[in-house]
Amino acid sequence: MLEIKNLHAGIEGNEILKGINLKVNAGEVHAIMGPNGSGKSTLAQVLAGREEFVVTKGEIKYNGKNILNMAPEDRAREGMFLAFQYPVEIPGVSNTNLLKTALNEIRKYHGEEELDTIEFLALVKEKMKLVELDQKFLSRSVNEGFSGGEKKRNEIFQMAVLQPKLAILDETDSGLDIDALKIVANGVNKLRSKDKAIIVVTHYQRLLNYIIPDFVHVLYNGKIVKSGGKELAFELEEKGYDWVKNEKIEEMVNL
Amino acid sequence: MSSTEVKTIEELANKEYKYGFVTDLEADSLPIGLNENIISQLSALKNEPEFMLEWRLKAYRHWLTMKEPTWPNIKYPPIDYQAISYYSAPKKKPKLNSLDEVDPELLKTYEKLGISLTEQKMLTGVAVDAVFDSVSVATTFKDKLGELGIIFCSFSEAVKEHPELVKKYLGSVVPYTDNFFATLNSAVFSDGSFVYIPRGVRCPMELSTYFRINAANTGQFERTLIVADEGSYVSYLEGCTAPVRDENQLHAAVVELIALDNAQIKYSTVQNWYPGDKDGKGGIYNFVTKRGACRGVNSKISWTQVETGSAITWKYPSCILQGDNSVGEFYSVALTNNHQQADTGTKMIHLGKNTRSTIISKGISAGQSQNSYRGLVKIVKKAENARNFSQCDSLLLGDKCGAHTFPYLEINNSSAQMEHEATTSKIGEDQIFYLNQRGISTEEAIGLIVNGYCKEVFAELPMEFAVEAQKLLSISLEGSVG
Numbered sequence: 001m002l003e004i005k006n007l008h009a010g011i012e013g014n015e016i017l018k019g020i021n022l023k024v025n026a027g028e029v030h031a032i033m034g035p036n037g038s039g040k041s042t043l044a045q046v047l048a049g050r051e052e053f054v055v056t057k058g059e060i061k062y063n064g065k066n067i068l069n070m071a072p073e074d075r076a077r078e079g080m081f082l083a084f085q086y087p088v089e090i091p092g093v094s095n096t097n098l099l100k101t102a103l104n105e106i107r108k109y110h111g112e113e114e115l116d117t118i119e120f121l122a123l124v125k126e127k128m129k130l131v132e133l134d135q136k137f138l139s140r141s142v143n144e145g146f147s148g149g150e151k152k153r154n155e156i157f158q159m160a161v162l163q164p165k166l167a168i169l170d171e172t173d174s175g176l177d178i179d180a181l182k183i184v185a186n187g188v189n190k191l192r193s194k195d196k197a198i199i200v201v202t203h204y205q206r207l208l209n210y211i212i213p214d215f216v217h218v219l220y221n222g223k224i225v226k227s228g229g230k231e232l233a234f235e236l237e238e239k240g241y242d243w244v245k246n247e248k249i250e251e252m253v254n255l
Numbered sequence: 256m257s258s259t260e261v262k263t264i265e266e267l268a269n270k271e272y273k274y275g276f277v278t279d280l281e282a283d284s285l286p287i288g289l290n291e292n293i294i295s296q297l298s299a300l301k302n303e304p305e306f307m308l309e310w311r312l313k314a315y316r317h318w319l320t321m322k323e324p325t326w327p328n329i330k331y332p333p334i335d336y337q338a339i340s341y342y343s344a345p346k347k348k349p350k351l352n353s354l355d356e357v358d359p360e361l362l363k364t365y366e367k368l369g370i371s372l373t374e375q376k377m378l379t380g381v382a383v384d385a386v387f388d389s390v391s392v393a394t395t396f397k398d399k400l401g402e403l404g405i406i407f408c409s410f411s412e413a414v415k416e417h418p419e420l421v422k423k424y425l426g427s428v429v430p431y432t433d434n435f436f437a438t439l440n441s442a443v444f445s446d447g448s449f450v451y452i453p454r455g456v457r458c459p460m461e462l463s464t465y466f467r468i469n470a471a472n473t474g475q476f477e478r479t480l481i482v483a484d485e486g487s488y489v490s491y492l493e494g495c496t497a498p499v500r501d502e503n504q505l506h507a508a509v510v511e512l513i514a515l516d517n518a519q520i521k522y523s524t525v526q527n528w529y530p531g532d533k534d535g536k537g538g539i540y541n542f543v544t545k546r547g548a549c550r551g552v553n554s555k556i557s558w559t560q561v562e563t564g565s566a567i568t569w570k571y572p573s574c575i576l577q578g579d580n581s582v583g584e585f586y587s588v589a590l591t592n593n594h595q596q597a598d599t600g601t602k603m604i605h606l607g608k609n610t611r612s613t614i615i616s617k618g619i620s621a622g623q624s625q626n627s628y629r630g631l632v633k634i635v636k637k638a639e640n641a642r643n644f645s646q647c648d649s650l651l652l653g654d655k656c657g658a659h660t661f662p663y664l665e666i667n668n669s670s671a672q673m674e675h676e677a678t679t680s681k682i683g684e685d686q687i688f689y690l691n692q693r694g695i696s697t698e699e700a701i702g703l704i705v706n707g708y709c710k711e712v713f714a715e716l717p718m719e720f721a722v723e724a725q726k727l728l729s730i731s732l733e734g735s736v737g
Contacts, residue, residue: 048688072692073692109694
């Protein structure tokens with residue numbers, strides 16, 4: 001589904017991603033872990049098409065298509081979804097309005113009929129249950145005055161409504177207490193399926209107790225320095241990121 | 256030809272010319288220029304009673320002593336008031352045979368606004384077959400209003416049919432000496448609307464010029480007078496939300512509202528006159544004086560305006576809160592794009608006890624436009640327990656436009672409670688990217704964000720108007736970011 005080859009990208013002349021290689025197939029859940037400043041969020045933003053980040057080398061293929069020149073809204077319409085680390089507040093725009101507009105844009109792109117209000121509300125009410133959100137929430141402005149936990153739940157709720165093929169969760173666990181974490185993880189797990197893939201970007205292992213990944217990659221200094229199964233996450237939790245850093249230095253010395 | 260002969264011919268020509276006006280009422284226009292003779296001719300053309308002519312002349316004489324204001328934050332080349340024709344019979348638009356002959360860009364806009372084909376034909380001047388729907392609709396409405404004793408007619412008609420009401424209220428809120436543009440209007444106003452709601456009557460429908468058959472092309476100097484008698488209620492809609500391409504350069508209208516004891520007037524405007532092209536060429540200069548008097552106890556006047564058109568907007572819909580416990584409200588969205596300039600706001604004058612006023616102003620500037628909020632809250636010594644809440648927000652799109660806020664406060668009573676909030680923000684790249692990432696294009700994202708920003712004001716508009724206003728904002732912003 002997603003194939004990243006030798007991806008180099010940066011902002012204002014600073015290279016942050018220094019040759020990322022990653023392959024994600026449908027049905028898989030990949031976790032990308034790494035210390036602060038390793039480039040995790042940059043990777044998430046580059047995948048979503050944020051313009052501030054300039055790709056200098058390499059390619060990103062999504063369903064066989066090179067998407068580097070594709071506008072962010074078209075990537076979204078093609079089924080890519082980014083759950084933001086810091087969801088943005090949009091005063092005066094209700095959650096319903098945002099979701100209805102988004103969903104119908106995506107449907108239009110695929111030549112499908114727009115949903116009318118009744119169909120839309122039925123869908124939304126069903127999906128709200130996934131993340132245990134109250135109905136009042138629909139008429140509130142997008143993320144305005146939301147608690148940290150509500151913002152993250154809102155991201156997963158949007159994902160549930162928009163039904164992406166590839167979801168990228170950027171530090172969705174940060175700022176969540178354990179109960180909220182469980183709700184969010186539970187919501188994500190219900191969306192797992194054979195034809196969908198998820199990339200979980202996280203600093204800590206704890207989210208991975210609830211969303212069990214098929215693969216874990218360690219990102220350090222703009223490169224994936226280690227890949228493995230779900231055990232790798234536990235190992236990291238135990239030994240800390242210094243372990244990877246030191247090992248990396250050793251490798252370099254041995255070379 | 257001798258000089259005396261020339262003089263005689265000239266005199267003769269002028270005489271006939273003048274005569275022609277008096278006899279042929281419908282078809283003629285006045286020559287350009289402004290003097291007492293022109294005003295007399297104008298009044299005669301309209302068959303006005305003597306009091307009206309006297310009033311016009313008093314206004315004109317006063318106008319001669321006045322200077323055009325220079326304090327607004329707007330720039331325009333000097334206006335030659337002698338180069339304008341102050342009366343032309345309703346302009347006939349060129350008759351077209353089908354919509355194929357209409358500017359396709361205009362049709363595209365209509366389509367986006369969701370205007371029906373019949374309406375499109377009417378707006379563009381295409382001949383409409385048989386009886387046009389709204390004509391019969393309008394007549395039905397008129398009958399219904401008549402049963403309730405509501406008067407809703409053109410200003411010219413009111414002057415003739417209801418002179419006692421006109422005499423009593425005309426100029427009682429905006430006197431003919433008020434300001435340069437209002438005084439000019441008082442001297443030369445062409446036509447407009449008149450509304451009278453009798454005691455205790457709640458007007459059962461939104462009154463709009465749209466439903467008044469003879470309201471088309473009221474011209475550059477419109478005059479509106481609305482009187483709500485004790486305990487009555489009326490909601491009045493001004494303007495048509497479809498972009499009629501009015502090419503008159505200078506507009507100077509006056510609107511007067513009077514609310515007596517326990518009466519309420521809600522006045523909503525959506526203004527989208529021609530703003531000029533992308534380079535700032537052409538466009539309307541809109542110098543309007545709008546003022547309401549809450550004359551009675553517990554009376555209420557609400558102004559709601561959405562301003563997206565005109566090259567220059569100079570407009571301060573105001574409330575004089577005379578009656579005890581009276582309430583004034585001002586909700587405004589002013590959008591400027593390209594080279595548009597807007598200097599708009601309100602005045603809330605608290606005279607009575609326990610008077611309250613609310614001001615919500617939302618300015619949006621895009622392109623190279625300049626958008627100013629100018630507002631006065633005045634509380635006189637006798638106005639015990641007056642309250643005001645003001646909120647003035649500015650939203651900037653891009654970095655070549657400007658937003659300015661000029662709040663004036665004059666508080667002469669220590670029991671007054673004032674709250675003022677002001678914000679200036681830019682549409683964030685973050686917000687746009689967030690919406691892009693949900694599959695929404697940048698243009699649509701900006702539409703959503705801007706409409707969200709204006710939500711409090713739109714909530715005050717009648718439902719249908721609000722929907723059109725939203726669409727209008729999006730259209731006005733098209734191509735402003737990219």
